[in-house]
Amino acid sequence: MVAVLDRHGHPLMPCHPARARKFLAEGRAAVVRASPFAIRLKDRVLEDSYVSGVAVRIDPGSKGTGIAITADGDHVDTVTGEVTTHRQGLHAIELQHRGAQIHSGMQQRANYRRRRRSANLRYRAPRFDNRSRTAGWLAPSLQHRVDTTLSMVTRLKRLFPVTEVHVERVAFDTHALSLDREVLSGVEYQQGTLAGYEVRQYLLEKWGRACAYCGAQNIPLQVEHIRPRARGGTNRISNLTLACEPCNQAKAAQPVEEFLAGQPARLTRVLSQAKAPLVDAAAMNATRWRLWHGLKDLGLPVYTWSGGRTKYNRSTQGLSKSHTLDALAVGEIDDATRITRCPDRVLVASACGRGSYARTRTNKHGFPRLRLPRQKQHHGFATGDLVRAHIPRGKYQGTYTGRVAVRASGTHRIPIPGGYADTSHRNLRLLQRGDGYAYTTRKEDARL
Known part of the structure; x- marks a missing residue:
């Protein structure tokens, strides 16, 4: 759908691309932006238009964030009189962050400085890291994720009549997942329709959505104990992995060392990966509340939802896995709600920066070689x-x-x-x- 503004620049309800082309061909509209595409009507004002409003739904991620513009409406069946809510996806944006590029650039700068000091060159002496940081300071690679998401939502607010914002708080709670399942009271993960979704989502991300024992992908995977419960294994997240049904049945109650005795390389990888934390989870936990506070400052009502709720909604609606479809499923979807329209084209916005402050290029030792x-x-x-x-x-x-x-x-x-x-x-x-x-x-x- 195409964003539409009135003659004074106020956002109206979006329209179909064919209708936008008709307005442009008749000379009634002018192009405001090319990406995201938006037009301005020359003969329409906000007071003469019906604007019901839309919602922005955000699925934040470490490397990419999905954003969906949705509109909900009630539909009454003329035969049965049953009332159902239809959610329509009007626009979808996949925002690709460059946090890894920022981290690499700062690491390179630190290496340049370290080398110049150690070479006994004419350069300032190393300083102690005693410079104070402001409250709530985030590393530049993490602050970038928050800033770009807020910037894109602010831009969409100028193009669409946004009335509310829904954001997924975090995909999984790493502190809760590190505990035994018995320690939890059962309210978070064991009761209701969301049981097990937080743990499964964590394991899918950590193990690359593939069987840990044979590497099979695009098949149903089961949660499996690396060290079997019959041999003293626990329900801690570090003892859980994903396995396909044949591997799970073949392993049974065997120790993983016996089951993978003929595959030493895979055994080493499974044992090391089981203890390794999920880096993306740490990044999301560090930025989730900063993003929430930034969205609150936009002056719109902000609702937060768990990742387990998002996955449950996406599964019940029969949607495939992607950032934008996850964003479409963020929020409350009851049995009477149906997602009836999904954008068939997604706008991919890759953050590439606005250039560099440095007006030189350096050689491999960190000295300027090109101005x-x-x-x-x-x-x-x-x-x-x-x-x-x-x-x-x-x-x-x-x-x-x-x-x-x-x-x-x-x-x-x-x-x-x-x-x-x-x-x-x-x-x-x-x-x-x-x-x-x-x-x-x-x-x-x-x-x-």
């Missing part, structure tokens, strides 16, 4: 702008759309199928200024 121009915009374009290039002649003759890389000479570089092409800035037309994201689309297979 960059202080000016970032040349001939009206900056690196990262979305442009449409019309090359009139030559080997690369044609029309292309993509993000441009600028040069001071005026010969800019644009992506084409299979590589890149250089063309004059006169052949480029600006579609959207660079905002720190690279936009692509992918097909969503909901399997409803």
Whole structure:
């Protein structure tokens, strides 16, 4: 669905792409943004329109976050009189973070500094790490996940009539999972329809959604004790893994050392991976409350839900696994609610940054080797702008759309199928200024 604004820039209810094309062809609308695509109606004001409002549903992740725009409505069966609630997915965005890239860059900077100190060069002496940090400080790679999610929700709030926000609090509680199941009172994981969903979700992420003993994927997996209960094994999460039904039955009550005696490499991997924590879980636990507080500051009602609830909703609705479909299933879905529409195309927004403050490039030892121009915009374009290039002649003759890389000479570089092409800035037309994201689309297979 296409975001629609009135003549004063206030968000209206989104419309179908065919209707948006009709408005543009008739001259009644103008394009506001290319990604996410939004139009502004020239002859419509908010007071003359019915706006029921939409909800933003967020499935936060360590490497990617799913965001879905939904609208709920009641449907009355004319024959039986039964009332059902239909949830429609109007728009879906998969936000890809660059926390790993930020962490790698800061680690490289630290290595450069460490090397210059140890080489006895003319450089400042090492300092003790006694500099104070503000309350609630997060590492830059973690703060980036919060900032990009809040930035995208703020942008969607300007394009869609958002009335509420639903966010998945965390996929699993690592503190609770580290305890024996008997220690828990049973309220969290053993009672009701959500029993076992938190543990299973944790194990699926930790073991890569594959059988730990044979590596089989895309089949039903069972929770299995590495050290059998009959031989003193416990229900701690470090003693649980996932196995397919044949492996689970073949292992039975054998110790894992006997069952994998002929596969020493796999045995070593299983034992080491069982003790290793899930790094993504630590990242999500560190940022979940910061994200919640940031969403509260937007002035909208914010509702939090558990990951077990999300997976239960997705399973009962028959949806496949993806960040955007998880976001669509965030929230309360009772027996009378049906998800009747899923976006067939997902907008993938990959965080790529807005360039670097450093105006030099370094060699392998950390010393500057290349100086960059202080000016970032040349001939009206900056690196990262979305442009449409019309090359009139030559080997690369044609029309292309993509993000441009600028040069001071005026010969800019644009992506084409299979590589890149250089063309004059006169052949480029600006579609959207660079905002720190690279936009692509992918097909969503909901399997409803």
